[in-house]
Amino acid sequence: MQEKLFLLFELIGTVAFAVSGAMVALSKKMDIFGVAVLGLVTAVGGGAIRDIVLGITPPATFRNPIYASVAIFVSLLVFIPAVRRFLFDKSGVYEKILLVMDSLGLGIFTVVGIESAYLSGFGDSIFLLIFVGVITGVGGGIIRDVLAQDTPAVLVRHFYATASIIGAVVCIILWNFFGQSAAIIGGAGTVLLLRLMAAHFHWSLPKAK
Amino acid sequence: MQEKLFLLFELIGTVAFAVSGAMVALSKKMDIFGVAVLGLVTAVGGGAIRDIVLGITPPATFRNPIYASVAIFVSLLVFIPAVRRFLFDKSGVYEKILLVMDSLGLGIFTVVGIESAYLSGFGDSIFLLIFVGVITGVGGGIIRDVLAQDTPAVLVRHFYATASIIGAVVCIILWNFFGQSAAIIGGAGTVLLLRLMAAHFHWSLPKAK
Amino acid sequence: MQEKLFLLFELIGTVAFAVSGAMVALSKKMDIFGVAVLGLVTAVGGGAIRDIVLGITPPATFRNPIYASVAIFVSLLVFIPAVRRFLFDKSGVYEKILLVMDSLGLGIFTVVGIESAYLSGFGDSIFLLIFVGVITGVGGGIIRDVLAQDTPAVLVRHFYATASIIGAVVCIILWNFFGQSAAIIGGAGTVLLLRLMAAHFHWSLPKAK
Numbered sequence: 001m002q003e004k005l006f007l008l009f010e011l012i013g014t015v016a017f018a019v020s021g022a023m024v025a026l027s028k029k030m031d032i033f034g035v036a037v038l039g040l041v042t043a044v045g046g047g048a049i050r051d052i053v054l055g056i057t058p059p060a061t062f063r064n065p066i067y068a069s070v071a072i073f074v075s076l077l078v079f080i081p082a083v084r085r086f087l088f089d090k091s092g093v094y095e096k097i098l099l100v101m102d103s104l105g106l107g108i109f110t111v112v113g114i115e116s117a118y119l120s121g122f123g124d125s126i127f128l129l130i131f132v133g134v135i136t137g138v139g140g141g142i143i144r145d146v147l148a149q150d151t152p153a154v155l156v157r158h159f160y161a162t163a164s165i166i167g168a169v170v171c172i173i174l175w176n177f178f179g180q181s182a183a184i185i186g187g188a189g190t191v192l193l194l195r196l197m198a199a200h201f202h203w204s205l206p207k208a209k
Numbered sequence: 210m211q212e213k214l215f216l217l218f219e220l221i222g223t224v225a226f227a228v229s230g231a232m233v234a235l236s237k238k239m240d241i242f243g244v245a246v247l248g249l250v251t252a253v254g255g256g257a258i259r260d261i262v263l264g265i266t267p268p269a270t271f272r273n274p275i276y277a278s279v280a281i282f283v284s285l286l287v288f289i290p291a292v293r294r295f296l297f298d299k300s301g302v303y304e305k306i307l308l309v310m311d312s313l314g315l316g317i318f319t320v321v322g323i324e325s326a327y328l329s330g331f332g333d334s335i336f337l338l339i340f341v342g343v344i345t346g347v348g349g350g351i352i353r354d355v356l357a358q359d360t361p362a363v364l365v366r367h368f369y370a371t372a373s374i375i376g377a378v379v380c381i382i383l384w385n386f387f388g389q390s391a392a393i394i395g396g397a398g399t400v401l402l403l404r405l406m407a408a409h410f411h412w413s414l415p416k417a418k
Numbered sequence: 419m420q421e422k423l424f425l426l427f428e429l430i431g432t433v434a435f436a437v438s439g440a441m442v443a444l445s446k447k448m449d450i451f452g453v454a455v456l457g458l459v460t461a462v463g464g465g466a467i468r469d470i471v472l473g474i475t476p477p478a479t480f481r482n483p484i485y486a487s488v489a490i491f492v493s494l495l496v497f498i499p500a501v502r503r504f505l506f507d508k509s510g511v512y513e514k515i516l517l518v519m520d521s522l523g524l525g526i527f528t529v530v531g532i533e534s535a536y537l538s539g540f541g542d543s544i545f546l547l548i549f550v551g552v553i554t555g556v557g558g559g560i561i562r563d564v565l566a567q568d569t570p571a572v573l574v575r576h577f578y579a580t581a582s583i584i585g586a587v588v589c590i591i592l593w594n595f596f597g598q599s600a601a602i603i604g605g606a607g608t609v610l611l612l613r614l615m616a617a618h619f620h621w622s623l624p625k626a627k
Binding site: 028031033034036037052057058063065147149 | 261262264334336337341351361363364365369370371
Binding site: 054055122146151152154155156 | 443446448449451452455456466470473475476477480481482483486564565566567
C-alpha cells in the first residue's frame, strides 16, 4: 500500500516536471525530439542525481522504464493541437501552469528524496536528509534550465530553494511524529503552498544595492 | 583480441570527440589551454558519466591515462598551422568535419556504453542498456556545449538523441544474434549513417507552431 | 593534529570559494537566496564531485553540516553594508579579492582532492591523483560559472587548469619526500602563486589565428 503511494507520488512529480521541461522546450522553439529530451531530463534528472549521491547505482530511473516512459509520453502530449492551444493561446495561462507544475514537482521530489534516504538507511542524519531532499527537488529543474540556457530557477526565483528546504524540514518532523504518508503529503503540500503564495503575494527578498 | 578491438574503438571515439571539442573551442577564440580542456572533457565526459551511473568508481578514464593523453594530444594538433588551414580555410569543410567527428564519436560511445553495461553484468535489462548507451554517447557533447555556452546539440540537432537510441537498439539486437564485434560495428555504423543522412537530406521534424 | 590541519585547510578553501560564488551572484543582481545558493554550490561542488568519482557516497559535504554551514554563513556576510562597501566601492578591489579567493580555493581544493584520494587508498596511481585533485579544484568554479551563465574560468583564464595541474604535481612530489603537511602547503601555495603571477604579469598563451 505504502509502496504504491510512493510510486504514485513519484509519477505525479515525473508528470509535473516533464510538462515543465516540455513547455520550456516549446517556448525555445525546439522540435519534437528536443521537447521529449528536455521533458525527460527535467523529470528524471533530480532522482538520478539523488541515487548517485546515495550510492544507489545504476539509479532507479535507469533500471525501471516507467519513469522515462511516462516523462516522454507526457512531453509529447504538448504536441496535440488542443493541448497546445490551451497552454499557449490564453494570456497568462502558460506562466500559471508552468508555475504550478514546477512547484508540484519541486514539492514531490523533495519528499521523495527524503523518503529514499530514509529507506536506504540514512535516516539518522537530519542534515543529509534535507540536503538529499533539496537536491532531488531542484536537480531536474537545474538541468532543464542549464540545457535551455536560462538562468537556473534555484538562483533567481524567490523561495525556490527555500521552499524546498522548509518543506524538507516539515517532512522530516511529520515523518517522526505521524509516519510516512503524513510526511509525504504535508512536506510536498508545504512546498507547493509556499511557492504559490510567494508568486501570488510577490514576496520579495533583500537584494544588495 | 576482442579487448583490443574494444580499446581501439574507444580510442577512435576519443579522437573524434576531442577534435569536435577542440574545434568548438577554437571557434570561440579560446587559447591553447581552453582548447585542450574542452577537447578533453568532450572526449572523456560521456565515459565518466557512464561509469558513475554504473557504479564503476573511479571511472576508467580517471584510472587509465591513455584516454586523457590521446584527447589532449589530438586537441593540440589543431594548433599546427597546416591542420588549422585545412580545417578552417576551405569553405564549408569545418562544418563537415565537425559533423563527421561528432557523429562518429556519438556512434562509437553509444555502443561502447552498451558494451560496458554488458561486461558489468547489466545485460538483462534492455532499457538500462539503451539508457546507458545514449548517456555515454551524448554526455561528452552535452558537457562541451554547456561549457562553450552553446545550445546542447542533443536538444536542437535533428536525430541526435534519436540516432543514438536507434543505434543502441541495433547494437543490442546484433549482440544477441551475431556477437560483440558485429554489434559494435553495426551499432556505431547505424548512428553515423543516420546522422549523415539527416544532415544531407535536411530531414526535418515536427515543431509546434 | 594532521586531521585538524586537514579540516582547517578545507574550511579555508570553503570560505574562499563561498566568497567567490557570493560575489559572482551579487554582480548578477541575485537576491539573498541566490547569493547563498551560489556561494554554497561553489564551495561544496568540487568536493561532492570528487567523492562521487572516488565512490565515497554520500559525499562528505552531505554528511557533515560544517562545510555547508560555513559556506552559507560566509556568503551572507556580503550582505553586511560595510562588507559590501569594502568589496564594491573602491575601484578594482572587487576583481582583486575575487582573484585571490578563487585562486586560494583552487589551490586548497586541488591538494585536498589529492589528500582524499591518498587516504582512500588510491595513492599508487599518480595520474588518478592529479585528475582527482584538478577536478576537486575546478569543479566548484565550473558549477558556479555554468549556473551564473558565465564562460567557465577553466576554459578562458590563463593558467587556471594548468596552475591546478602543476600544483597537483608539486603536491604529490612533496608528499612522497616530505610528508602530508609540506605537500598541502607547498601544493596549494604553488597554485596561488602561479595564478597571481599570471594575472600580475598578464601572461598570455598562444591562440590560433
